[in-house]
Amino acid sequence: MPDFSFDRLRRHPDVEAENLFAVDASDRLILDEAAADLAAAGPGEVVVLEDHYGALTLGAAALHGARGIRTHQDGLSGEQALARNAAESGLAEAYRSLPLGEELLAGARVVLLQLPRSLSALDELADAVRRFASPHVRVFAGGRIKHMTIAMNEVLGRHFGELQVSPARQKSRVLIASAPLPVTDAPAWPRVARHDDLAPGLSLTVCAHGAAFAGTTIDIGTRFLLEFLDRMKPDAGSAIDLGCGTGVLAAALARRRPGLRLIATDQSAAAVASARATMEANGVTDRVRVVRDDALGSRPDASAELIVLNPPFHIGSSVHAGIALKLFEDAARVLRPGGELWTVWNTHLGYRPALTRIVGPTHQVARNAKFTVTVSTR
Missing domain, CATH: 3.40.50.150 (Vaccinia Virus protein VP39)
Incomplete structure (x- = not known):
């Protein structure tokens, strides 16, 4: 038994x-x-x-x-x-x-x-x-x-x-x-939406399965981070979109910076399926590889030049910093010396001391009524 x-x-x-x-x-x-x-x-x-x-x-x-x-x-x-x-x-x-x-x-x-x-x-x-x-x-x-x-x-x-x-x-x-009920219709997933109102000169098609965060919309934290694509370690040849969701940041970086090779990673099966569809819809599958991973568990130490992150602040139904701290720790492990972690977070969460302690020197890039964008250097 x-x-x-x-x-x-x-x-x-x-x-x-x-x-x-x-x-x-x-x-x-x-x-x-x-x-x-x-x-x-x-x-x-x-x-x-x-x-x-x-x-x-x-x-x-x-x-x-x-x-x-x-x-x-x-x-x-x-x-x-x-x-x-x-x-x-x-x-x-x-x-x-x-x-x-x-x-x-x-x-x-x-x-x-x-x-x-x-x-x-x-x-x-x-x-x-x-x-x-x-x-x-x-x-x-x-x-x-x-x-x-x-x-x-x-x-x-x-x-x-x-x-x-x-x-x-x-x-x-x-x-x-x-x-x-009888099946008489075609599957409705993933859903697709076009966004022409992003950073200047940037438009994207977003695809989303049901469990993907924000669906086909682009959440306001991600929109804020998109404003700084060109400032994110300009000499980087590769980057990681950590907790990629529908893949907006990875697709945007690939579109804006054609020389960049990217990995988009998320632990959600729906997010990974959505991000793959998003890359295909935006014509960047040759430069963005989407993987399902627990944080950056499959990535080797000191292997990344640039990581972008819009961390969740819920674990299930609980508001809890644990998941963000876990992502910060994995980013710190995977970044090369001199590598950059660009993060957008709800200002009231006060992540800057944690980012400095875990990743390295962290400075504020911008702040609006709700969100703060920081860059942490390993």
Whole structure:
């Protein structure tokens, strides 16, 4: 019998702290609501989407006997945490991770889903289930009530003919969707938008999958950083867009500075797919390589001349500096002596002392009503 306990699950390699947890009440409620369906499911008929750190996947395997589980997590750190927790629990063979698509969902009869915060992300996931899963599929989509909205019911209602709502328990609830609607339309993802209002002489086409931050818009912090493309280490021959999202900064640098070779990296599968589409739409695939990575984990020490970064300040639903500090530390490791890290951040977060301590001398390049742009030299 596998040695499984929810209490032993860890978030590692994601940020760990006293107020950040690897499992919550919604994981347990999803598993309880789906218990009868899990017991009746055959091998390969259970799919888990957006499992935070493995509670749903490993709970389904250890507590309900599910085998041949297929999983998809947008965040690479969550995928890696699941793998570590599975190995510790003796359940490494109970599941396999796959990209969002037909191989993941074909023939699925039970889908366990941790509801994403983004309605666009939920829409793309629900659309994929409708297109590829069994006509008899039942989706158990749960979350903390404080993060759930009636709009989530409406999104699921666009893809499924039946929707039930579980009773609340421990401030959590589950939406149970079934009877997928007939597929008569083409996939809506990625979405595409043209932006001609960026820095002088710069226009871009942005492509975005549902879970990509900001979608096809360009957030105001990134817009501010775009104003300084020409000042970013002008003699650099290569650069990294760290936490690239839809790839706006990488595409802009490639368009503005044709001699620059770039890597765009993000831990989000949706971001990586979006950035690849963005590079193709802007004709820069020959100079920008997009990779999925946990920070800069796959990059060698002292290998980068220039890194650009618009760091997130949320970890899930929590405002937490841990993810930004992790990105600063990896940037410091990967920068060559004399290399530059250009960062835009919400001024109230006060990152300059941390950048100076972790990366090197840091000076303010510009500041507006909300954001500060800094350059740190290794």
